[in-house]
Amino acid sequence: MKLNINIPENSRLIARYLANEMSNSERVYFENMVNANKENKHLITTMKKDWEQLGPLPQHQPNINKAWGNLFDKLESENLISQTRTATRFVWAKIAATVVLLIAIGSLLFMPSFWSTKVTVETGGQGATLVHTLPDGSFAYLGKNSSITYSKRFGKKSRELSLKGEAFFDVTKNQNLPFVIDVAGAEVRVLGTSFSVKAESKEQVEVVVETGRVNVTPKAKSLKAVIAEAGEKITISNTSIQKSLIVPTEMHSEKAKRLQFKDESLQAVVEAINKTYHANIVIDKRNAKQRRLTVTFENNSVPYIVDIISKTLKLETTFVDSTIILSEPNK
DSSP, X not given: OOOOTTSHHHHHHHHHHHTTOSOHHHXXXXXXXXXXXXXXXXXXXXXXXXXXXXXXXXXXXXOHHHHHHHHHHHHXXXXXXXXXXXXXXXXXXXXXXXXXXXXXXXXXXXXXXXXXXXXXXXXXXXXXXXXXXXXXXXXXXXXXXXXXXXETTTTTSOEEEEEEEEEEEEOOOOTTSOEEEEOSSEEEEESSOEEEXXXXXXXXXXXXXXXXXXXXXXXXXXXXXXXXXXXXXXXXXXXXEEEEEOOXXXXXXXXXXXXXXXXXXXXXXXXXXXXXXTXXXXXXSTGGGGOEEXXXXXXXXXXXXXXXXXXXXXXXXXEETTEXXXXXXXX
């Protein structure tokens, strides 16, 4: 996968790596991805050098006094500044703080994502299904070479997004805000359901409904809107719209056996695993639900998946009948 700092997911991932906020497994996964692509490797090497020049940045805030103090001591020891320590140190510290602040603000102003009102999430051609949690709690499972774009205010006054490629959506119910997907050849509108949309070209769009009901409106004026219910598939071309029954191989749980998560909450990861593998994993403590995780599972058993999660986040696992409980260890 090629890293793009204009994509919020990518920029957050890079920031966590540079700030040393990744777990060991996350860091290994990230570095393998970087080393597999020459452009990624060059980007991270350059950004790492720039980051190191800023000095330590605990809690995302530059430690100006400490960083400048270290430099001040070095200059003084080499007799490059005068011995009037206190007043001079204070003045130079203020200057350094101002310079670093201007650099930080300037960097933000020149980043397109700072001004953009849109969020874009995209996948490469590696074949994994990328699981992304939308602001309203809905899930988007993106297939290879696919992308979604939505407003940063998604879920507040509207729930509209555009899709290129293929994705499965598990939509949180909201009677007041319909969930609307704009694709090349149609508009898909729901309130709360699960369905997949495949729109790799303008010539054909497929909508497969697994639960609930979906309203599909073709963009071609010669075609009428149609409602599809659970177990049905809608196929739209330039000249026709057809309804048929879905086959088991078209179900999301049969297609998405390789799940990829990028800086997702443990709660989101567990919900996706439960729905895809028909598991019953429960998180015991509320604070554990917000732990972040970057990981890929490929045709793994549920016990194996739980073992990876528990070891990565240092959680305890308890099995009660068919229920698997993840909890923080007692201190």
